[in-house]
Amino acid sequence: MSGKKEVIQLKKVAKHYHLGENIVRALDGIDILINEGEFVSIMGPSGSGKSTAMNLVGSLDAPTHGKIFLDKKDISKFSESDLAQLRGKKIGFIFQQFNLINNLTARENIALPMMFQGASESERLKKADELLKMVDLGDRGSHYPNQLSGGQQQRVAIARSLANDPEVILADEPTGNLDTKTGQIIVSFLENLHKKGKTIVMVTHDPALAQKYSDVVYWLRDGKVEKITKKRRK
Amino acid sequence: MIGKEGIKYSLRNLKKSKDRSFFTILSIFIGIATIFIFVSFGLGLFSYIDEISGGASADKVIIQAKGAAAPGLDTTFELTESDLRVINGVTGVYETAGSYFRVVKLSQKDEVRYSFIISYTPDNPLILESFDIGVEKGKDLTASDSGKVILGSNFREDGKIFSQGYEINDKIEIDDKDFRVSGFLESIGNPQDDSQTYINEEAFQDTYPDTTSYGMIIARVNKEQIDVVVERIEKALRKHKDQEEGKEDFYVQSYAELLEAYSGALAGIVGFIIIIGIISVIVAAINTANTMITAVLERYKEIGILKAIGAKNSEILDIFLFESSFLGLIAGALGILAGFIITYVAKVILIGMGWSFLAPLYNVWLFVGCLVFAVVTGAISGVAPAIRASRINTVDALRYE
Numbered sequence: 001m002s003g004k005k006e007v008i009q010l011k012k013v014a015k016h017y018h019l020g021e022n023i024v025r026a027l028d029g030i031d032i033l034i035n036e037g038e039f040v041s042i043m044g045p046s047g048s049g050k051s052t053a054m055n056l057v058g059s060l061d062a063p064t065h066g067k068i069f070l071d072k073k074d075i076s077k078f079s080e081s082d083l084a085q086l087r088g089k090k091i092g093f094i095f096q097q098f099n100l101i102n103n104l105t106a107r108e109n110i111a112l113p114m115m116f117q118g119a120s121e122s123e124r125l126k127k128a129d130e131l132l133k134m135v136d137l138g139d140r141g142s143h144y145p146n147q148l149s150g151g152q153q154q155r156v157a158i159a160r161s162l163a164n165d166p167e168v169i170l171a172d173e174p175t176g177n178l179d180t181k182t183g184q185i186i187v188s189f190l191e192n193l194h195k196k197g198k199t200i201v202m203v204t205h206d207p208a209l210a211q212k213y214s215d216v217v218y219w220l221r222d223g224k225v226e227k228i229t230k231k232r233r234k
Numbered sequence: 235m236i237g238k239e240g241i242k243y244s245l246r247n248l249k250k251s252k253d254r255s256f257f258t259i260l261s262i263f264i265g266i267a268t269i270f271i272f273v274s275f276g277l278g279l280f281s282y283i284d285e286i287s288g289g290a291s292a293d294k295v296i297i298q299a300k301g302a303a304a305p306g307l308d309t310t311f312e313l314t315e316s317d318l319r320v321i322n323g324v325t326g327v328y329e330t331a332g333s334y335f336r337v338v339k340l341s342q343k344d345e346v347r348y349s350f351i352i353s354y355t356p357d358n359p360l361i362l363e364s365f366d367i368g369v370e371k372g373k374d375l376t377a378s379d380s381g382k383v384i385l386g387s388n389f390r391e392d393g394k395i396f397s398q399g400y401e402i403n404d405k406i407e408i409d410d411k412d413f414r415v416s417g418f419l420e421s422i423g424n425p426q427d428d429s430q431t432y433i434n435e436e437a438f439q440d441t442y443p444d445t446t447s448y449g450m451i452i453a454r455v456n457k458e459q460i461d462v463v464v465e466r467i468e469k470a471l472r473k474h475k476d477q478e479e480g481k482e483d484f485y486v487q488s489y490a491e492l493l494e495a496y497s498g499a500l501a502g503i504v505g506f507i508i509i510i511g512i513i514s515v516i517v518a519a520i521n522t523a524n525t526m527i528t529a530v531l532e533r534y535k536e537i538g539i540l541k542a543i544g545a546k547n548s549e550i551l552d553i554f555l556f557e558s559s560f561l562g563l564i565a566g567a568l569g570i571l572a573g574f575i576i577t578y579v580a581k582v583i584l585i586g587m588g589w590s591f592l593a594p595l596y597n598v599w600l601f602v603g604c605l606v607f608a609v610v611t612g613a614i615s616g617v618a619p620a621i622r623a624s625r626i627n628t629v630d631a632l633r634y635e
Binding site: 055058060061080081084085087088089093095099100101103104108111112113115116117121124160163164 | 238239240242243246247250535536539540541542543544545546547548549628629632
């Protein structure tokens with residue numbers, strides 16, 4: 001992968017939590033490198049630190065030690081507002097629980113991230129409609145999340161993650177709340193986005209899923225990178 | 235600033251918790267409606283006082299005998315013609331006029347009413363000037379007119395005093411004697427003053443020779459020195475009546491002083507009620523803050539989602555401030571509307587009853603002020619919850635179930 005642009009890099013990143021008198025080392029000095037256009041999975045059993053890693057990769061949280069680079073810029077010391085602006089522009093999130101806003105329609109949910117980036121209303125709604133069509137939900141724009149199935153909600157979440165045309169899509173257990181067939185559809189959407197050049201970072205506990213689609217898999221255990229597997233895709 | 239989706243998001247959240255929103259709005263609404271109602275009545279009364287004090291009454295001083303009842307009804311203490319002459323001789327007094335007051339029986343067919351008849355000197359009508367009224371219809375009396383009267387404006391209307399209103403030149407029976415209606419006065423705005431009968435002094439003395447004490451003496455004085463002149467009149471009368479200071483059987487007061495006393499009392503009452511209104515709005519603000527804190531707790535996870543998809547702390551702050559301000563706006567608008575409807579109905583009723591001087595008055599600042607106050611109250615009560623929402627840790631919020 002040499003010669004590719006580095007999008008996200010974690011250098012000796014640690015995240016420690018204080019639990020009473022004890023220190024929990026959720027991550028203990030990990031290095032992760034995500035290049036442009038790669039499909040990267042972060043794998044590991046429960047408690048391995050993969051969710052913490054995802055929060056750091058997605059600039060949702062700040063490390064206790066180490067540095068995080070986004071487009072070669074050290075963001076470890078960025079203010080919360082700068083981080084919000086940055087992730088709104090550069091990173092799209094897909095969550096296991098879908099995390100749509102229940103009081104907004106599918107179209108409004110998709111348009112919302114664009115509002116925070118200052119896009120005009122007409123731009124937002126036009127883009128939202130395009131993205132709805134892209135996830136095959138062109139006729140569901142005015143539906144509220146509770147009027148959609150789990151798979152449909154996750155497709156709305158995918159559309160929302162693409163609203164600001166981010167470089168990186170960060171998916172945290174995107175199939176965790178879906179049946180196998182629906183999960184397959186969701187992963188194929190991610191695969192398509194990857195083929196279109198998007199950088200995908202997926203957190204999963206499913207080794208088969210990770211190995212099938214990923215260029216690079218980071219295997220975490222007890223807050224450390226246990227191994228890294230790379231695959232040349234067919 | 236929050237965009238359309240943000241506004242929709244806020245409004246739908248308020249709608250979703252409609253019971254809570256309703257009670258929050260209701261609490262601000264009551265306070266704003268109370269403030270609107272009392273300020274509008276206060277404005278009406280202050281305007282009435284301004285109108286009187288700014289008019290011909292500004293240079294008048296009233297001298298009355300002390301007594302427990304209305305002028306002319308309590309004859310324990312008297313003001314006589316010799317008192318009038320003494321007052322007339324005081325430096326700074328330009329002219330004086332005494333008025334006799336008496337309760338008389340008025341009859342129209344089988345109907346009988348009792349009202350005041352007040353004497354005045356047509357060539358020196360200080361009592362009418364002090365009320366700042368003149369003859370609106372018909373002719374003023376002349377000093378030589380006998381058997382003629384001028385009536386208050388209520389006599390013109392059917393059903394106000396008698397079932398049938400009077401016209402110019404109609405006959406009116408007063409204490410079983412017939413008088414001719416020469417004219418009608420302009421309306422003063424309260425039923426008692428508008429139901430009085432005026433007669434020239436000579437005719438009064440001929441008709442009621444037993445009434446020898448003036449109900450009131452009015453003096454026109456040097457306006458620039460009115461307080462000094464009041465003191466001089468007091469001193470002169472004390473000397474004339476051989477009375478000690480503090481034990482006088484009369485009192486002397488300038489109109490300005492009288493109105494100031496009314497105005498001060500009025501400001502006190504209106505101010506007190508407005509303070510009660512403001513306290514109720516403050517209580518409402520605490521209620522709003524409570525509503526917003528609950529909203530923040532309920533939407534803890536949503537706030538995390540909004541931050542994850544790019545909302546800055548300031549944007550979260552804006553969303554919650556918008557919600558609390560919007561509650562204030564709705565409550566303010568409804569409070570103003572309710573206040574306006576209530577005071578308007580009251581105005582129509584008061585005017586119908588002849589109490590037009592009590593009618594409320596509106597101005598644009600009353601509307602704008604109440605609305606701004608409601609919105610600012612909502613916004614202020616939302617500040618602490620909004621700050622709390624904006625500082626929520628994104629990762630903790632996303633984990634929250």
